[in-house]
Amino acid sequence: MTCQLPYDCLSEIFEYLKGDKTALYSCLLVNRLWCKSSVRILWRDIWNLRYSMAYKHRPKVTSTILISILVACLPNESKELLYKNGIFIPTPTSKQPLFNYAAFCQVLSIYEICRIIDEVLEEDKNYLVVNEVIKMLMNEISSLKILTYYSNNGIPDKISFTCFSEERDCLIDLSELHCSSNLSSEFFYQLSQICQKLQSITIDFENMDFGISFELKELILLQNNLKNLTLSAFKGGDWTDIMPALIKHSNTLTRLHLSSNNGNLPLLFVALFPNLQEIKFSFVSSAGYPHFEDFNELQYVNFHKLQILNFPYQCPKLECMMKFLENNGKNLKEIYIAKSNNGLNLTIAKFCPNLKNLFTIFKNDELDILKIIFNSCQYLESIEIWCGNTYLSEKEVLETIAKHSPKNFCELKMYNNSISKLIPKDLETFFISWLNRIPKKLLTLIIIKEDYNSLEDDEENMKIIDKYENLGVIKFETKFYDED
Known part of the structure; x- marks a missing residue:
């Protein structure tokens, strides 16, 4: 006689497996109850599943499979609209899907929706499919946690924003936003009226011909507990215009990531955030140190709560880095520095005794310095x-x-x-x-x-x-x- 675990128990067990997508996928095939428990977790972020399942012989969720399931979940009026416009997307079955997959989603990536539809269809009316899928997801999702919307293809210009109106309660608890700075001001306005609990914002700055919209600045300003901020500036992008809106968050911001291939972007504003626990500068340039002129002053600033310091590509002048570590090394738990010399490594050994994680460069004649770091950083x-x-x-x-x-x-x-x-x-x-x-x-x-x-x-x-x-x-x- 077999013993079947209750649904609540299964769901709790599967929560511990949420980081192992392959194990969860195998649970789909056991029986209907296991399938019901695991599919909810897998569909929370179906966009990430497409990539995390594609390695090491894991089953891959292809664009064709995903868009066919989403279309199968569309209401009849949406299907009729696509049919009238000559858009035909085969679905896995003529019957209704086994689950309301859209309701399980907690992550909405407009960028990925546009991309997979472009992969599957070669139509000039793809934006109709995008709009109907987004409208369906906004109607079915009870509480959206993460929204991703970038403008690096043609479809976003034709997206309707009526589904972002104040009636959409699913956006009230949105905690994470990833977007381009040059999206429609209407999009930023609708979000600013609903979403004021964002804890994490990522903004890509590109195509600055028309500057930064007032609505984007207002959206940033209205947040009540912003903790994580990522700013990326490429192709002439510039984050200077949003600096005044960031000042309000000087006490709540704990993580800052700046990324760019453009020189001479302002860095001194980093000093306005005394409670930073993580700083990451992902600057790429073949011209030496153009990104880090402001670091000549930042090296003297004390970040008393800083635990993680990350320079994965270019670094400030090493003497500036050494002074920065002298002022801030005591509380650091993690350092990632892709440029180094024996002086900087000895500075790490001297001023960063509480490190747990370290990446730095050792030349072939610096084995003794590695031993010194091991001897000095006893928590490593x-x-x-x-x-x-x-x-x-x-x-x-x-x-x-x-x-x-x-x-x-x-x-x-x-x-x-x-x-x-x-x-x-x-x-x-x-x-x-x-x-x-x-x-x-x-x-x-x-x-x-x-x-x-x-x-x-x-x-x-x-x-x-x-x-x-x-x-x-x-x-x-x-x-x-x-x-x-």
């Missing part, structure tokens, strides 16, 4: 290191990790910018050393790879990795260099 749990060519070798990194890493250390990420030279004997020696460490701790070993060979491409290396993974000594993962 994870480090990412580049190996090969002008960087440290894999062998000496592993030997140093085994002998000198602090007791809480449990994660090593290695990226090799050349063909791996690590031989199986050295790899097993490292695993044996780790096995004998006190206190014993499972090590997560993550290999970040590109097109050329890395250590896991060697069959003998993989046998050793499998052996020690089965023994519970390590957990092994691979990621691609551009994978988040």
Whole structure:
């Protein structure tokens, strides 16, 4: 006699699996009750599911499958409108779908809707499908959490905003917005009348011919608890005009991410946010330091709550970075700096004793500096290191990790910018050393790879990795260099 768990229990269990889309997908196939419990979670962010399920032989949710399901969920009047306009999209079945999938959504990506419809249809009336799908989702979703709307294709100019009227209660609790700065002022006006609980805003600044609309500034100004802000400026974009609207949020903002390939954009406004816990500057330029002129003054500002500092591409002048770390390093838990030298690394060792996660560059003659960091940063749990060519070798990194890493250390990420030279004997020696460490701790070993060979491409290396993974000594993962 089989025992069936109640629906509420299943739903609670599946909540713990929400990060594992492959496991949730398999639950769809067990029985109707399991399917009902898991499909609600999978459809919360169906747009992300298209990408997260597409790797490592996972089932892929294609554009054709997704748009056919959405069209099947449309009300009859919408289907008739598409039919009258000569738009025919096959649906999985002539019957109504098993579930009202649209009602499960908590994330609405107008950008993805436009994109998948463009992929599936080659019509000049695609905007009609977009409008009907958006209208249906807005009617069916009870509480929308995330809205994404970018203007980098032709359809958004023809989107109707009547569904964003004040009658749409699903927008009241919207907490996250991703958008372009040059969207219709009507869109920003409708949102500003409804959404005042946004905690996270991401804005892409492009095509600044007409400046920033008053309605966008008003939308920013009216938020009551803005915590996360991401500003991206490309193709001549500029965030200068919204600076006055941001001042209101000087006490609530805790995370700031600035991204650009345009030089000389203002940075001094960062000093207006004393409660920042995370700062990320993603600037890309081949012209040295044009983005960081303001950092000459920012280096002296104290951010007493700062825990995460991230420079994934270009960095300020290293002497400015060293002064900034001298003022702000004590509370830092995570540092990611893609440009470095021995002076900056020694500054990290001296002024950042509470680090848990670190990525910095070590040249092939800086092994002693790595040991100094391990000795000084006794709370360090994870480090990412580049190996090969002008960087440290894999062998000496592993030997140093085994002998000198602090007791809480449990994660090593290695990226090799050349063909791996690590031989199986050295790899097993490292695993044996780790096995004998006190206190014993499972090590997560993550290999970040590109097109050329890395250590896991060697069959003998993989046998050793499998052996020690089965023994519970390590957990092994691979990621691609551009994978988040």
